[in-house]
Amino acid sequence: MSNRIYTNNKPKITDAEIDAYQDFDAVLNKVTANTGPNPSPESVGTSYLKDIVGWGKGLAIAAVGAVAIWFGISTMGTGADTSNNVVVADSTVAEEQFVAPIQPPIPGAETQYTTYTIDAQKSQKIITDDGTTVSIEKNTFVDADGNTIVGEVEVLFREYHNPLDIFKSGIPMEYDSAGQVYTFESAGMFDLQAEYKGERVSTFAKERVVDIVGENRSTKYNDYYYDTTTRNWSYLAKSTLNPLEETEDEGSLEAEVPTAIASEIEPAINTPAPTQPTMPKLPALLSAKYAFEAEFDARKFPELYKGCVFQVDETQSTFSPAYYSVKWDMVELTPMDVSNRYNLHLEKGSQVMDVQCFPAITQQEYNRVKKAYDDSLQVYQQWQAAQPTAQQAGWGDHFLAEEEYAIMNSVNTRRVRARLPGVYNCDHPMFAQKYMGDRVQATFIDAAGQTVAPIRNYVVERGFNALFSARNNNELLLSKQKKLIVWVWTQDHQIGLVRGDQLTQYSKTETFDVELYDSREGLAMLEKLL
């Protein structure tokens, strides 16, 4: 038998005996001694504390060593024996000074891990609720001494798919490359850990393949790993985009979906959708001085008219005729979230450019295609009128709306190879200021007219998966052309939302009114807005 004692005589204890042990004042004294009367959320976060325990110890010990040496030198002249009490006092100082590399701003609000218990000797595939798969070969896990782990291992996994997830995670989204700071636009991020007998596994003997689900099809992303020691992202590889694979039943550990719910969802998913013609778009008439031709795959861009050119949106991008003569190493056209807008990505050596543009045609071509457009539109409208309603189709509440169907079909996976436990991200680094355009010196005041002191401010463009956050807390990167949501995280642990109407008219130095919410209410508001 193991180290448990089994008994069929349950230990008994009376109410009076239990009451004798009650001592709330003693508990209160310990609380006050440990944290002071008002512990800050950062100091009490459960999962973040768990995360830092392993290597936080190392830093604490190093700091103790450094302080102890200093203390030794400074007291040499006195000959005082300080060897006993110094270490105790300084270890406290060292732990208080330690700042975790990843700090969720609202402890407990961050996406929690889902735990999958697997047999370390079997190759298995975990399928998460979001459809991401984690493929683990047998004998992947090794202990601190490099020995293969035998038995059950708990795989901990969580993924972040939108700016709110990212905000709640506290994961830094800035990438320092040779002193140049970029902001990441994310196409999918996850945190992968493993535990064996309650201890974190610090390395994997084999790569674990993660196919993370995302909606973005662009090939401009790279894979990065967040190095908690250097506190910076490490470039791994160019992101690999896969078509969504059929999941395998055998050997898979599906996240638990209640049978009742699964049976309701399946008919809607498995019912073939009617063939849907794409809504035709009439190309704009070419009017500006800068335009270019670009070859594109009509299957990827069914909405584009073959033969159209791309006109530079000069309100959004600066363009020089000199660009025409450059032989670019990489030219890539990507649809943007804004309707009828495309991003032209140009790369040559270290020179990287992004130009916003839209499809356009010449007057002569316009006249010719207008008729074709009208015909196509008529066909589309007839098809649309003939579609049954959700009830008529017999799908009840589970009818997949056109938009939902489009989302389903646009889902892709990106393959990331994980050699170490930790946070991985498929990202596109971008210059935040260039993307936004306006750098504003901001002061924030609450409804009572009091100045609000932000720890950090955040800017999100609706429909764009990036969290912009200026290092200087009184500085905002804004754009009057973009639909932005701006908030501050205050020293009082409140979320202050900037009113949307103030984001279309501002000067270089501006005072913004914020509506303050406690952290939970603020998160609920952000969830609605994002």
Add this chain to the structure above:
Amino acid sequence: MKQMIKITPSEEYAIVQASLTNPSEFRVIYERYYADVFRFVFSKVNDSDQTADIVSNTFVKVITKLASYTYKGYSIKNWIVRIAYNETMEFFRKSAKQPTVSIEDENLQHIAEELEVDRGLTFYEICPFLDRLDDQELTLIELRYFDRMKIREIAEIMDFTEAKTRVVIHRILKKLNKQIKEEVQHEQ
């Protein structure tokens, strides 16, 4: 018998919020759940002094972690029990003491029915199978079949979703069932 004042979950949450700035406000919740938490720990530790230490540490952690508590419309009790469970496991990891697993006869019958063992199981028959379970698996079985807790309560204590709790318990039962059947066949 001590008279307990009834507090609704939302009233408890108001106390939690007040305790964030003034921890002494937490006294009401402490007094309300102290005995429940004590019994939960005591059933595993089987030593009243050690249990009192663990429960004291539990409440210190509860108060210092209040900011991370998420109110879901239920009582805070199971969140406190979750912390007590972690503290108890930590105690066993650090000490040489062996945890106690108490199986009363009526509960034995209950789990035998769940395992579809028609002839029932004796205490001495089931122990070797329970012993093959890891700590978390055994805790789930204890909470469900020995402490007769609801799935939602167990989910709150283990920090699982209800769906996950159901599935994990189902898998454990399936595993136990398979092992018991194999053993029976082997004996035959």
